[in-house]
Amino acid sequence: MKRLFPILSIVTAILLAYALYEALVVAPADALQGEVYRIIYYHVPSAWTAFLLFFINFIASIQYLVSGKPAAKSATKWIVIAIGVIGVIATFIPAVQQMLPTGMRPSAVATTVILIPAFYFLIGKFFPGDRLDVLAVTTAEVGVVFCTIVLVTGPIWARPVWGIWWAPGDIRLTSTLVLWLIYVSYLVLRRFSNSAQTQMLAAALAVFGALDVPLVYFSIWFFRTQHPQPVIGGGGSMDPRMLNVLLISWMAFLCFAFLVCWSRFRLELLHREVEEAYAMESLAGSVAGVSVPLTRRAQ
Amino acid sequence: MTSIWTVTLATLKKDIRLEWRSKDALNSMLFFSLLVVVIFVFSFDPLAEESRHIVGGLVWVGFLFAAVVALNQTWARELRNQVLDAYRVSPAPANALFLAKVLGNFIFVGVLEALMTPLFVIFYNLRVLGSAWQLIPIAILGTWALVVNGTFFAAMSLRTRNREIMLPLLLFPISIPAVIAMVAGTTAILTGEDSAHFYIVLLLTYDVVFTTASLALFETILHAE
Numbered sequence: 136m137k138r139l140f141p142i143l144s145i146v147t148a149i150l151l152a153y154a155l156y157e158a159l160v161v162a163p164a165d166a167l168q169g170e171v172y173r174i175i176y177y178h179v180p181s182a183w184t185a186f187l188l189f190f191i192n193f194i195a196s197i198q199y200l201v202s203g204k205p206a207a208k209s210a211t212k213w214i215v216i217a218i219g220v221i222g223v224i225a226t227f228i229p230a231v232q233q234m235l236p237t238g239m240r241p242s243a244v245a246t247t248v249i250l251i252p253a254f255y256f257l258i259g260k261f262f263p264g265d266r267l268d269v270l271a272v273t274t275a276e277v278g279v280v281f282c283t284i285v286l287v288t289g290p291i292w293a294r295p296v297w298g299i300w301w302a303p304g305d306i307r308l309t310s311t312l313v314l315w316l317i318y319v320s321y322l323v324l325r326r327f328s329n330s331a332q333t334q335m336l337a338a339a340l341a342v343f344g345a346l347d348v349p350l351v352y353f354s355i356w357f358f359r360t361q362h363p364q365p366v367i368g369g370g371g372s373m374d375p376r377m378l379n380v381l382l383i384s385w386m387a388f389l390c391f392a393f394l395v396c397w398s399r400f401r402l403e404l405l406h407r408e409v410e411e412a413y414a415m416e417s418l419a420g421s422v423a424g425v426s427v428p429l430t431r432r433a434q
Numbered sequence: 435m436t437s438i439w440t441v442t443l444a445t446l447k448k449d450i451r452l453e454w455r456s457k458d459a460l461n462s463m464l465f466f467s468l469l470v471v472v473i474f475v476f477s478f479d480p481l482a483e484e485s486r487h488i489v490g491g492l493v494w495v496g497f498l499f500a501a502v503v504a505l506n507q508t509w510a511r512e513l514r515n516q517v518l519d520a521y522r523v524s525p526a527p528a529n530a531l532f533l534a535k536v537l538g539n540f541i542f543v544g545v546l547e548a549l550m551t552p553l554f555v556i557f558y559n560l561r562v563l564g565s566a567w568q569l570i571p572i573a574i575l576g577t578w579a580l581v582v583n584g585t586f587f588a589a590m591s592l593r594t595r596n597r598e599i600m601l602p603l604l605l606f607p608i609s610i611p612a613v614i615a616m617v618a619g620t621t622a623i624l625t626g627e628d629s630a631h632f633y634i635v636l637l638l639t640y641d642v643v644f645t646t647a648s649l650a651l652f653e654t655i656l657h658a659e
Contacts (some may be wrong), residue, residue, distance in 0.1 A: 170487065200651070200654065245439065284589075313607060313610050313611075316606075316607040316610070317607045317608065318609050319607075320603050320604050320606075323603055324590075324591075324594065324600070324603075324604060327594045327595045327596060327600060328593055328594045329594070329595070332593045332658040335594060335655070335658040336590050336658060337655055339590070339651045339654060339655055340590070340604065342647065342651065343583075343608055343644070343647060344607075346643055346644065346647055347607075347610070347611060350611040350612075350636070350639065350643065351610060351611045351639055353611070353612075353636060353639075354610075354614040354618075354636055356612040381552075389453075409493050421627055427594055
């Protein structure tokens with residue numbers, strides 16, 4: 136596993152450079168906006184990556200909350216399976232299809248719904264016990280960074296195109312901003328909480344945050360939107376050449392996010408190992424002055 | 435085994451009696467929101483027509499800030515003499531304590547709103563153009579939304595280093611949809627331009643979702659050690 140890290144770093148660097156080249160040179164200029172639009176090759180992939188990371192954080196937090204409570208765990212398992220099954224079947228019922236926003240394809244919705252049980256079981260399988268909490272910290276931190284990129288690049292683009300920096304009340308802008316605020320408060324809570332209870336409190340806050348986002352979305356349902364329609368699974372359309380570049384750019388961003396998460400995950404694990412060793416040492420030291428050996432990496 | 439309602443009522447009675455004797459939370463809340471109203475009056479000097487559009491926001495921002503003052507004190511009271519620890523080891527259900535605190539805070543904030551709303555009407559010369567009775571469900575549901583999450587996050591921030599500042603930091607981001615619904619609904623009623631029906635349903639959904647989530651997670655928070 137560890138040998139993969141430098142290889143992946145090189146691959147990511149090449150991908151990022153290639154995506155930048157494609158975005159600036161290969162992709163055609165926009166018919167209406169000219170060259171300004173090229174910022175979407177950073178804006179949109181960052182947004183997708185940030186949402187994916189927050190989604191993983193939510194799943195990991197739920198898993199962490201129910202871990203150690205067998206009854207709650209099996210209940211959650213069946214709820215997640217039910218969401219997956221009912222969600223996919225519902226998208227094929229014509230009555231439900233009509234309720235979807237115009238232009239949103241049922242197949243795209245079904246794919247998104249399938250991701251919920253898929254991620255739930257994958258994360259539960261590969262991240263046992265305390266590692267779930269480590270995963271939650273990692274994804275929240277990296278997600279906030281990517282979300283910040285989205286919130287900074289958005290206004291830079293909006294100023295020349297819309298004539299305003301920010302459109303108050305816009306459905307996507309507001310929900311992204313609130314998502315960012317929730318996760319910043321999540322990180323603040325982790326920072327200021329006493330170590331023993333932090334993990335449970337943070338997991339509970341993550342669940343509250345995830346419940347909040349759909350409500351934010353609906354609360355501004357009637358406000359008009361200025362944001363361009365989504366290009367994948369939505370009503371927007373895009374030149375295939377541009378879409379191609381966008382997907383390459385997303386691949387590069389995903390690799391980059393994965394790389395950052397990976398090293399942050401390892402760092403957090405080592406950090407906890409060191410802390411635990413210190414605690415053990417002070418416990419044992421008070422008795423006999425014995426020092427507890429650290430593993431080679433933690434040293 | 436005593437039922438959850440017996441414990442809830444006993445705790446609620448205790449809280450109300452304590453508040454009645456000391457009037458700590460209510461007095462500080464009242465004076466605080468009076469100050470907020472006065473500062474708003476000096477900051478904005480609107481015409482009658484404009485004031486209908488902005489007062490919805492001012493009222494709820496004032497109440498939100500004042501509610502934080504009360505919410506910060508709910509659990510701090512239980513820390514003295516290790517009351518909370520005693521509660522933790524007792525067989526009483528955790529949700530009974532939570533419900534009692536929420537109901538108590540709901541009463542305190544409700545009293546505050548009943549006393550402060552006339553002041554807003556006087557200072558801003560308000561006359562409601564929509565159907566005024568709809569303000570009542572918005573006030574009840576909105577106050578419940580603030581109080582249920584506020585009580586939960588106050589219990590959460592009890593374990594943090596700087597407790598007093600932590601509560602608004604946690605509460606405000608989560609409250610944004612409720613605040614949007616309260617402000618937009620109140621404005622719709624004051625101006626009489628839109629129907630407030632959608633916002634009442636939204637507030638109701640918000641209340642149901644977060645009351646359920648709080649009741650499901652409160653025990654975990656109380657026993658998180």
